[in-house]
Amino acid sequence: MSARRIALRGIGVNSPAGAGLAAHEQWWGEGRPSCLGPTGKHAGDPYMAATQSGEVPGWRARNHVPDRKSIKLMFPRVQLGIGAALEAWDADGWTEDDAPEPPERRAMYAACGLTVDEDWTFRDAVHAGAVDGRFDMVRFGQEGQGLLNPLWLVKGLSNNVLAFVARYRTITGPNDNFMAGAVGGFHALDAAVGELEAGRADRALAGTSDSLVTIEDSLAFARDGALAAGLVPSQGAGFALLTPGEPGDFGILAVGTGFHAGRAEAPWQLPPGTSEALDALAQETRGDLVPALRIRGPRLADAGDIDLWTPLGDPGAAASGWMLAAAWLARTVDRVHGPIELAVADPTGELAVVILGTLP
């Protein structure tokens, strides 16, 4: 149980169910129909191995990113993360002019997935730098390097969501950026709760974004057998706004993280014994609390009470962000008032459990 009460004040979410919380409320009310479809913008690309994916429908970055000229520096996962983070931040009517807290007491913790597509970005440069089908350093120096986009490093920064949102909302306080696969968003939540509990921040964002709808991911999943096994790559983001709370608020009751050191047969599979390890962590984390609802992460044998992954696909690191949004919707749409247990595992072995509910 947290030493100080931390409330969940708002949610921002993007997924194949739509852009923004309102679209998700409608989707939730309709019984959560499948949103998967044939791949969109990559459909005609011969490099794209996946034939089905979960993309955010009708996504227009310019509707969600305040600084349009920077959109060219943002991969889709960054755009989706910025959109969700700003939606969460503004959910309680926050404005810069009326903000009660100074910028250095605004915090943000974000998680991300792998930055991919680089080799495909390099296609022309690598090809120009080849001699007889092999990469040649001298030829590349002469012919290839000039074909590289000079801003590719900036575009690929893994902390871009953090950096842009900080700029858009003048967030200058505690922060961090993690990569922990599907578990990352809960690490972000844990860190944000820690800052608020310690009194180092008054308002914090926590969440994650990712997109597996990329050529490189698609080819990797094809190679690993994941597509043949039914994995549908997806994309999205989920962020939560946290502040100190009062008794009766909806908030964070407990967070637990751990590691299961098993070895999976394939990179996208969970190691044997993961479910048991996660159950043990959940038991330890919830203590005497009895969950009214259990939401489980993707790829687990135990699907929990709500299946997000069959209708929405697998969004990689964004999974934990969606789970926060699902808990919010269960609370606001389905009127679930008991504790909600969220538990997720990643193929790397990382585990996390979050218990949400009414603050005592």
Place this chain on the structure above:
Amino acid sequence: MTRVVVTGLGVACPLGTDPETVAQAQRDGRSGAGPLADAFDTTHFEVQTACRVPDWDPSHLGRFAPALADSGDRKAEFGVHAAVQALRHAFGDDASAQAAIAALPGRAALHTASGLVSSLPAEGEADVLACLGPDRAFDFAASMESLKAANHLRARHFTDRVNQLLAWGYGFSGPSLVNHGACAAGAVAIGTAARWIRRGRCDLAVAGGFESMIHPFGVLSFQMLGALSERTDCDHTAVSRPFDSTRDGFVIGEGAGMLVLESEEHARARGATVLGVVHGLGSSLDSYRTTAPPPDGRGAVVAMRAALAEAKLQPADIDWVSAHGTGTPLNDSAETAAVRAVFGDRGVAPPLISSKSAIGHAVAAAGAVEAVLALLALRDGIIPPTLNLNSPDPECDLDHVPHEARRAPDARYVLSNSFGFGGVNGSLVLGRADT
């Protein structure tokens, strides 16, 4: 409040691959810079200098070597090397470390840091060249065969692999995380792991960072932004010039630094030797530009003040500052402004030194490697030098300890800065063992 003590150190950096060798080189004021051409053909590159880990031989990684073989993943090799070294330093040998970690189910943690994983040329061959048929048409079947053959190369993109290997090798089952906070990542990982211990989330953690971008695409990514020194009119060891008026960019480095952190109670109970103390972390965001700090260094000011606050120290308590000190014109002047804002002008502010003058910029690992160097310097009673400071920039007018290490037997506290792209800042307050 729980004190978080350091009981093990591990390092791979351009000055050496064990703490004592590195400490001696730091005391001697040696540089780890050399020709970038030792790494790959640089005939058509503007940049010609790098700080590489010397005489690197991954075969000594023992039981971890097979898992890392053939992936070309120097950064993971450095990370595993430094972590294993730190654990052996803390516990004497692998078996003792493994037994100690097994006795802490769910309470032995890993918090590492790494950075951008740019492709190797071999990946370009496998992912692009081998997938193209006549007329550069994409051949899907060929791509599948090529990608299978190159599977081992892709493994290096999963930066949590170091945590995985350590978990498999030693039985860690507590929190595990990889920080991706750009060039502040290593420092923030150490400070965050210390907070995990203070919050009671774990009793022990291996924390630090690992990185290598010394390969063609990695170097190019910084070169094209104009961040690297392109100087060729001097010896390689004289290229990195933080706070000098002739500075023109940083020298790319590589390496890893790892600390074993424990609650003081846990360390004392097992009779461990305390090597230092992690007193505080401050993190902040510039909310400014992606690749440049605000000229007044205001984000850095917030981070340094937050670190001092968590450490419950005043600016006057800090004996010297280990600067981010990259040697880029913008960073060094902004950092100087920030240090003045927190500590006062020259004569009042403590000495501000840049280890990057000797080891280059290890990107995401920088803060972790520099934390190891700072703890060794505190132990040795010295303030490390800033090399190549021949014509100090008047805009950076502070006491930079040029050329030679300075005796400082009474120094107790160091503040170590790490700032990164995206406007992220991390400051650590580290203390001598008796603080």
